[in-house]
Amino acid sequence: MKTVQGPTDHVVVVGAGLSGLSAALHLLGAGRQVTVVERDALPGGRAGRFEMGGYHVDSGPTVLTMPDIADEAFAAVGDRLADRVELMELHPAYRAQFADGSRLDVHTGAEAMEEEIRRFAGDREAAGYRRLRRWLTDLYAAQMRRFIDSNFDSPLQLLHPDLLRLTRLGAFNRLDPQIGRFLTDERLRRVFSFQALYAGVAPERALAAYAVIAYMDTVAGVYFPRGGMHALPRAMAESAAGAGAEFRWNTEVTRLERHGGRITAVHTADGDRIPCDAVVLTPDLPVVHRLLGRAPRRPVALRHSPSAVVLHAGTDRTWPQLAHHTISFGAAWKGTFRELTRQGDLMSDPSLLITRPTTHDPSLAPEGKHLHYILAPCPNTDIGPGVREWHDLAPRYRDSLLTVLDKRGLDKIASSIEQECLVTPADWSAQGHAAGTPFSAAHTFAQTGPFRPRNTVRGIDNAVIAGCGTTPGVGVPTVLISGKLAAARITGRGGRPGRARTAAPLATAVSGEGAS
Secondary structure (H helix, E strand, O other): OOOOOOOOOEEEEEOOEHHHHHHHHHHHHOOOEEEEEOOOOOOEOOOOEEEEOOEEEEOOOOOEEOHHHHHHHHHOOOOOHHHHOOEEEOOOOEEEEOOOOOEEEEOOOHHHHHHHHHHHHOHHHHHHHHHHHHHHHHHHHHHHHHHHOOOOOOHHHHOOHHHHHHHHOOOOOEHHHHHHOOOOOHHHHHHOOHHHHHHOOOOOOOEHHHHHHHHHHHOOOEEEEOOOOOHHHHHHHHHHHHOOOEEEOOOOEEEEEEEOOEEEEEEEOOOOEEEOOEEEEOOOHHHHHHHHOOOOOOOOOOOEOOEEEEEEEEEOOOOOOOOOEEEEOOOOOHHHHHHHHHHOOOOOOOOEEEEOHHHOOHHHOOOOOEEEEEEEEEOOOOOOOOHHHHHHHHHHHHHHHHHHHHHOOOOOHHHHEEEEEEEOHHHHHHOOOHHHOOOOEOOOHHHOHHHOOOOEEOOEEEEEEOOOOOOOOOOHHHHHHHHHHHHHHHHOOOOOOOOOOOOHHHHHHHHOOOOO
């Protein structure tokens, strides 16, 4: 593994998002002095927090899986996630509602899910689920050891016996047909393949390897931190500060001072110069490239994932058919992905994620009120409506989404809203996210593993990159791993296959039961 050469005593981490906080904790655990510079007043980055008329709103991810990966960052400084954050395992993990009126609760426990599928679709599909679960578990084990929790310096590192194991598992076939080997019910296939959208690829075109996301969502357990998702980065920042990290809030990095092939100082908008021996850069890639003064050459330009419109709605009522996480599927499926990833059109028959965090933490809303997070995937600004178009389109699209939800059983939702915040690709773009998407570069084959933008910087010996734009990719667990891998480039520790642990021990510690 290529590592930073020369002194690395003092490391500046640019950005206090999940990847930056993970990097900071692993660096502190390896004895480095760490300064974290963050442009906002709070930690979290995409996993931020804002107040909305008495509602406490998570601005980013709503799903926490694989908490052991977060615990590994805390453990680097002798701390424990379970001592910092109260996690609640969600039962069900999701509720899926379909256009034909049917409903499926997605359980991560094997017996509970098998029984639910038997009720929903019969004995044959229940038996297929058992085989699918074993396949997902094997797929995850093969990938995590070698291809997710690992720094890559060359595609030649793929040439390992685990690559043969993945090939035998069908990881390089297409996702949708691979799921179809186990399940014939089209509704069930959706439940175990929609996660490909997180990777920015339609299930019919995605590699089956991305079923590892379905493993995290449907096997390993889905959790919610008391206090909201922002409780995780807040706890990580507190742990890092307790271990000696210095945090500079409300401070924007404007320039990297460079001598020869090394960054020697970080300059901020308020005129400070922070000397350093190494730097970890965690903003979105366009910001990183601006700070570095150049972007790496690629044979083909980066292709970005679809974006999302999010409506944060504080309401005076809720609807009993909603679980903590509810996926409302439209009748359309393959056409929806074509609209999002190829045609650049808004979904004509939308599938939506509705999260109700007040299901498990009523304190996030005023007494007697409810908080709903409605996410509608949409094209990014490279292929869909541009930033200027969204300024006019946003209110109309907001109204159309509420009309759809009203027709799907959330009656009078529009009139129930007391406080709201609408986030569109124009807002993501204003935050510095390329193509107006918070999901960064898509996980096409040419943008995965050793082919994804590297976390090292050619021509600069002591700069390392972390975040969803680099390896291993998008998602809370993988972004946390990216911070660990960046730290390993500096310390020479970890970042090698076989370092990650399974989720079950921590699941037992935080919920009192296994993640079966």
